[in-house]
Amino acid sequence: DVKVTQSSRYLVKRTGEKVFLECVQDMDHENMFWYRQDPGLGLRLIYFSYDVKMKEKGDIPEGYSVSREKKERFSLILESASTNQTSMYLCASSLNPSGPFYEQYFGPGTRLTVT
Amino acid sequence: QQQVKQSPQSLIVQKGGISIINCAYENTAFDYFPWYQQFPGKGPALLIAIRPDVSEKKEGRFTISFNKSAKQFSLHIMDSQPGDSATYFCAASGAGNMLTFGGGTRLMVKP
Numbered sequence: 001d002v003k004v005t006q007s008s009r010y011l012v013k014r015t016g017e018k019v020f021l022e023c024v025q026d027m028d029h030e031n032m033f034w035y036r037q038d039p040g041l042g043l044r045l046i047y048f049s050y051d052v053k054m055k056e057k058g059d060i061p062e063g064y065s066v067s068r069e070k071k072e073r074f075s076l077i078l079e080s081a082s083t084n085q086t087s088m089y090l091c092a093s094s095l096n097p098s099g100p101f102y103e104q105y106f107g108p109g110t111r112l113t114v115t
Numbered sequence: 116q117q118q119v120k121q122s123p124q125s126l127i128v129q130k131g132g133i134s135i136i137n138c139a140y141e142n143t144a145f146d147y148f149p150w151y152q153q154f155p156g157k158g159p160a161l162l163i164a165i166r167p168d169v170s171e172k173k174e175g176r177f178t179i180s181f182n183k184s185a186k187q188f189s190l191h192i193m194d195s196q197p198g199d200s201a202t203y204f205c206a207a208s209g210a211g212n213m214l215t216f217g218g219g220t221r222l223m224v225k226p
Binding site: 004009039040041042043045048058061090092103104105106107108109 | 119121124144149151157158159161162164200204213214216217218219
């Protein structure tokens with residue numbers, strides 16, 4: 001059974017703190033993604049990675065950075081958390097898109113509150 | 116700027132009825148249109164998907180209708196059940212497996 005796990009389901013942090021969100025997949029997928037989910041806005045892509053140590057900006061990268069040191073692990077970093085980063089964060093993974101399949105497998109999400 | 120617009124934001128349907136969710140897109144380079152289903156406390160999961168070379172795809176009670184000229188596609192849930200109550204996201208993708216999601220529709224099916 002495919003699995004994407006996220007380190008925390010709920011997280012409360014203070015403004016200005018450095019925050020790490022961890023994601024691990026056990027499917028040997030090349031691609032990994034970080035999204036934030038907000039009501040009415042759907043899922044918006046923050047960053048993605050198509051290989052170890054490779055990263056690309058998504059639609060809303062400001063205030064975030066990422067790290068991918070191992071194929072199975074993709075970390076999202078909030079350098080200095082702000083209240084407008086309060087959101088649900090979703091990690092996903094997929095096979096290399098050179099094949100016909102584009103399915104992304106999602107983790108359960110981390111609900112981050114910044115106070 | 117939302118490249119994929121989804122409506123309605125919320126929908127209430129009686130058990131046995133038909134649920135219809137609509138999406139419209141701008142980018143003509145999109146070539147893959149999936150729908151994801153999300154239950155509370157879970158991440159989204161792929162429900163059904165279509166490519167623009169067909170106008171309709173059916174899987175059980177779920178059907179995608181696709182209108183390439185109008186740049187619109189929709190999800191129809193026939194014989195809606197309370198277990199279908201969830202949030203549904205349409206999405207579109209071009210090269211590189213980059214999904215652009217719609218804003219989501221919260222569906223409630225009343226018993």
